[in-house]
Amino acid sequence: xxxTEEQPKHKPDALRRLLAPRSIALVGAxxxxxxxxxxxxxxxxxxxxxxxxxxxxxQTLGRWTCYPSVVxxxxxxxxxxxxxxxxxxxxxxxxxxxxxxxxxVVFASGYAETGRTEDRAAQDRLVAIARAGxxxxxxxxxxGFANLLTGAVCGFPEFPASSRPRPGMIGLVTQSGAxxxxxxxxxxHGALFSHVLTCGNSCDVDVADYVAHLAExxxxxxxxxxxxGLAGPGKLARAAEAAARAGKRVIxxxxxxxxxxxxxxxxxxxxxxxxxxGFRTLCDASGMVPVERIETLVETATFFAKTPxxxxxxxxxxxxxxxxxxILAADAATRAGLALPQPGDETLxxxxxALPPFAAAGNPxxxxxxxxxxxxxxxxxxxxxxxDPAYGALVVPWGKAYGSENIAFLGEAALRFGKPVCLxxxxxWLEGPGAKEAEETPGLALFRSLDxxxxxLAAWQNGTRPAA
Amino acid sequence: xxxTEEQPKHKPDALRRLLAPRSIALVGAxxxxxxxxxxxxxxxxxxxxxxxxxxxxxQTLGRWTCYPSVVxxxxxxxxxxxxxxxxxxxxxxxxxxxxxxxxxVVFASGYAETGRTEDRAAQDRLVAIARAGxxxxxxxxxxGFANLLTGAVCGFPEFPASSRPRPGMIGLVTQSGAxxxxxxxxxxHGALFSHVLTCGNSCDVDVADYVAHLAExxxxxxxxxxxxGLAGPGKLARAAEAAARAGKRVIxxxxxxxxxxxxxxxxxxxxxxxxxxGFRTLCDASGMVPVERIETLVETATFFAKTPxxxxxxxxxxxxxxxxxxILAADAATRAGLALPQPGDETLxxxxxALPPFAAAGNPxxxxxxxxxxxxxxxxxxxxxxxDPAYGALVVPWGKAYGSENIAFLGEAALRFGKPVCLxxxxxWLEGPGAKEAEETPGLALFRSLDxxxxxLAAWQNGTRPAA
Numbered sequence: 001x002x003x004t005e006e007q008p009k010h011k012p013d014a015l016r017r018l019l020a021p022r023s024i025a026l027v028g029a030x031x032x033x034x035x036x037x038x039x040x041x042x043x044x045x046x047x048x049x050x051x052x053x054x055x056x057x058x059q060t061l062g063r064w065t066c067y068p069s070v071v072x073x074x075x076x077x078x079x080x081x082x083x084x085x086x087x088x089x090x091x092x093x094x095x096x097x098x099x100x101x102x103x104x105v106v107f108a109s110g111y112a113e114t115g116r117t118e119d120r121a122a123q124d125r126l127v128a129i130a131r132a133g134x135x136x137x138x139x140x141x142x143x144g145f146a147n148l149l150t151g152a153v154c155g156f157p158e159f160p161a162s163s164r165p166r167p168g169m170i171g172l173v174t175q176s177g178a179x180x181x182x183x184x185x186x187x188x189h190g191a192l193f194s195h196v197l198t199c200g201n202s203c204d205v206d207v208a209d210y211v212a213h214l215a216e217x218x219x220x221x222x223x224x225x226x227x228x229g230l231a232g233p234g235k236l237a238r239a240a241e242a243a244a245r246a247g248k249r250v251i252x253x254x255x256x257x258x259x260x261x262x263x264x265x266x267x268x269x270x271x272x273x274x275x276x277x278g279f280r281t282l283c284d285a286s287g288m289v290p291v292e293r294i295e296t297l298v299e300t301a302t303f304f305a306k307t308p309x310x311x312x313x314x315x316x317x318x319x320x321x322x323x324x325x326x327i328l329a330a331d332a333a334t335r336a337g338l339a340l341p342q343p344g345d346e347t348l349x350x351x352x353x354a355l356p357p358f359a360a361a362g363n364p365x366x367x368x369x370x371x372x373x374x375x376x377x378x379x380x381x382x383x384x385x386x387x388d389p390a391y392g393a394l395v396v397p398w399g400k401a402y403g404s405e406n407i408a409f410l411g412e413a414a415l416r417f418g419k420p421v422c423l424x425x426x427x428x429w430l431e432g433p434g435a436k437e438a439e440e441t442p443g444l445a446l447f448r449s450l451d452x453x454x455x456x457l458a459a460w461q462n463g464t465r466p467a468a
Numbered sequence: 469x470x471x472t473e474e475q476p477k478h479k480p481d482a483l484r485r486l487l488a489p490r491s492i493a494l495v496g497a498x499x500x501x502x503x504x505x506x507x508x509x510x511x512x513x514x515x516x517x518x519x520x521x522x523x524x525x526x527q528t529l530g531r532w533t534c535y536p537s538v539v540x541x542x543x544x545x546x547x548x549x550x551x552x553x554x555x556x557x558x559x560x561x562x563x564x565x566x567x568x569x570x571x572x573v574v575f576a577s578g579y580a581e582t583g584r585t586e587d588r589a590a591q592d593r594l595v596a597i598a599r600a601g602x603x604x605x606x607x608x609x610x611x612g613f614a615n616l617l618t619g620a621v622c623g624f625p626e627f628p629a630s631s632r633p634r635p636g637m638i639g640l641v642t643q644s645g646a647x648x649x650x651x652x653x654x655x656x657h658g659a660l661f662s663h664v665l666t667c668g669n670s671c672d673v674d675v676a677d678y679v680a681h682l683a684e685x686x687x688x689x690x691x692x693x694x695x696x697g698l699a700g701p702g703k704l705a706r707a708a709e710a711a712a713r714a715g716k717r718v719i720x721x722x723x724x725x726x727x728x729x730x731x732x733x734x735x736x737x738x739x740x741x742x743x744x745x746g747f748r749t750l751c752d753a754s755g756m757v758p759v760e761r762i763e764t765l766v767e768t769a770t771f772f773a774k775t776p777x778x779x780x781x782x783x784x785x786x787x788x789x790x791x792x793x794x795i796l797a798a799d800a801a802t803r804a805g806l807a808l809p810q811p812g813d814e815t816l817x818x819x820x821x822a823l824p825p826f827a828a829a830g831n832p833x834x835x836x837x838x839x840x841x842x843x844x845x846x847x848x849x850x851x852x853x854x855x856d857p858a859y860g861a862l863v864v865p866w867g868k869a870y871g872s873e874n875i876a877f878l879g880e881a882a883l884r885f886g887k888p889v890c891l892x893x894x895x896x897w898l899e900g901p902g903a904k905e906a907e908e909t910p911g912l913a914l915f916r917s918l919d920x921x922x923x924x925l926a927a928w929q930n931g932t933r934p935a936a
Contacts, residue, residue: 158868255795323735328723328762330732429656
């Protein structure tokens with residue numbers, strides 16, 4: 001029972017209260033470290049707001065006073081996390097409603113996703129209780145959400161560490177908790193997340209709500225979305241348009257576009273996966289950028305978070321330290337429909353003056369293996385190409401993994417010229433020296449696939465969607 | 469001046485003498501650690517055969533006697549590595565020919581790849597000298613090659629460490645030295661290489677020669693090939709057929725298939741990139757498996773090295789710990805044309821008995837997040853699916869990165885059932901806990917892309933090429 005287009009039931013600030021809470025109750029908080037209640041409590045250790053563990057079996061838990069019930073809490077918390085079995089959810093939720101809680105997260109499974117009528121009815125009863133109490137509801141069958149800007153981690157898995165606001169932060173929205181966690185582990189090598197928001201069965205709060213919320217969060221520069229199904233596309237389209245008005249793109253991987261995938265999706269969260277054509281229409285109309293391969297979602301969203309504003313020119317330049325990677329870049333650019341025009345005479349002269357005779361001035365520019373021995377060479381090449389008005393962006397296929405002062409330089413040049421520089425990690429030492437440094441460099445977008453890089457650049461240029 | 473179809477000039481064991489040498493001369497050996505001669509010498513430190521540094525400026529270099537000339541060496545070495553500038557190559561090569569050297573590697577650039585007539589003529593003179601002396605010639609403009617089984621590293625870059633023979637070893641063949649190095653860094657997270665062979669301008673030894681040699685090396689289970697151009701396709705087709713007869717597949721990424729890529733390729737090594745159609749015809753005729761994205765080359769080749777023999781059934785099973793990744797697997801399988809039939813009644817009963825009520829028995833089988841808490845669950849699921857005669861392979865999308873006893877179990881089960889198990893790493897912590905362990909597990913093939921995994925399985929089933 002998702003919200004349909006015609007029934008916007010909630011005050012707009014209700015979701016904000018839930019997703020940026022100042023106080024959090026954890027019903028089912030536990031001292032058992034492996035239990036959901038124990039894991040969720042550990043996730044709240046760094047939350048600077050009020051934390052209220054609720055469990056009649058404890059007087060205290062860690063440094064917190066433990067309360068026997070939601071009704072007994074000293075204030076009505078903005079968010080209640082229900083880390084309890086499905087049999088106890090309904091009365092606990094009713095208690096939350098009675099206490100004036102802002103919104104709730106339900107971990108328990110065994111609702112609409114089983115496909116059984118009685119389980120869907122139980123889910124509908126949760127929605128009814130929440131609506132009657134003016135509460136928003138995340139789940140059931142959900143891993144919860146993490147607001148990494150405020151430290152409000154309202155879920156049981158290990159989310160990335162909270163972080164001060166930084167350029168290039170993305171908000172990650174997934175229906176599947178497991179997928180959200182797998183993708184957010186990109187934080188381990190330098191990707192920056194403002195939020196990781198998962199919604200499971202989406203009985204009330206769905207991915208469209210999350211996108212609409214992130215549209216309003218200034219620190220979130222782009223939104224990465226992976227979802228299976230929706231009650232209707234209109235709400236997501238409106239949310240994506242709100243994000244676009246706020247200057248941020250929604251990069252989306254739609255699960256279940258195949259027939260077998262769709263039937264698997266129906267079993268998973270009980271939401272309607274919709275059709276392939278419907279998804280394409282939705283992207284075209286709302287400006288969402290689709291990606292087919294889930295492994296490119298986070299890097300593509302990070303590119304958009306680091307690359308505000310439109311392209312200044314239709315051409316893209318390639319500067320490489322090897323002929324082989326230059327050829328691969330040209331092939332990938334062609335597949336994505338990117339133009340690689342030759343540089344102007346002035347640029348050519350600058351390149352020819354700097355490069356050794358066995359290097360190749362032009363576009364792609366193969367500066368030769370000399371760039372590893374002489375970092376200054378890549379600087380000259382990058383500056384020459386970024387100066388050329390024919391180019392709106394620079395792609396740098398990066399061969400062997402090694403630390404290099406050029407990584408910081410390329411990020412600085414990108415900001416100085418107001419043109420994105422995409423460093424494409426060609427080494428199969430995927431997290432080798434320099435990768436994390438590149439990812440953490442403002443202005444520099446790191447990709448691990450030339451095709452993903454070129455598709456992102458094409459989507460950025462077109463303002464619509466990437467070539468296939 | 470590559471060898472053409474009609475002119476097989478060399479005795480077949482000449483290449484073997486060069487690529488598995490018992491003695492290596494290094495002309496231009498140097499005490500300067502950053503020089504090519506210094507780097508190439510360091511690469512020979514663990515070579516158990518005879519090493520002869522040649523440089524009139526030194527009496528000794530490290531633990532080795534240094535010789536003033538090739539002519540003065542105590543024996544005719546199997547391989548001479550020329551770490552000298554292009555101006556000195558011609559006389560040094562003539563000296564090698566006079567001394568009866570088996571073959572030579574030329575690092576120097578400035579030959580056919582510049583496009584200048586006089587540089588191509590200089591390259592042709594090198595070929596003539598080598599032919600007259602009965603020597604094979606790698607390069608010029610080459611980073612050299614590494615035989616990691618014998619420790620014969622005849623090149624200047626950092627190659628992977630040598631290794632005793634192990635199941636799942638692949639031979640890597642590239643024209644571009646930089647690309648060979650970038651790809652071979654997969655060794656840092658557990659990929660196993662028997663050889664890394666690069667040939668630069670390919671004036672004599674080309675990628676087809678390398679493939680033909682690897683076809684004969686028992687320890688090499690599959691061949692990963694990335695190349696730009698060839699004198700003619702016939703020699704590569706014959707080499708791939710020889711590899712097929714030896715039970716090993718050639719996985720190939722062709723650079724320069726686009727028009728811009730092709731013109732970049734002509735500038736790089738001066739070889740003819742050929743046409744897209746010609747490449748497809750070559751793959752179809754010779755059984756080579758094409759991959760479009762270079763980042764999937766090493767993992768696809770490793771899959772084939774770990775997966776001998778034909779598929780026992782047309783169906784593929786998917787066992788996942790999350791509904792989201794199960795849906796993504798179904799989508800990718802559909803794109804690759806893989807069949808995901810439902811399990812038989814007996815299998816269904818085994819799954820239903822083992823799984824919690826909120827999990828999904830069937831194919832894909834979503835064993836639920838319970839598999840992380842209860843590793844035994846995945847074991848039951850994997851065994852049930854591998855036992856089912858409908859399935860020839862099992863795909864396991866692996867969500868969060870964490871160490872797990874199941875990785876070893878899955879590899880063991882793959883060998884026991886004689887069916888490949890592909891673990892697809894969904895976490896964006898690309899080298900997180902468990903990844904290297906999975907890669908090093910015999911029987912288990914690790915992919916970082918569901919599409920690459922499904923394309924490889926389709927190619928394996930078809931015995932031809934993967935779906936796009």
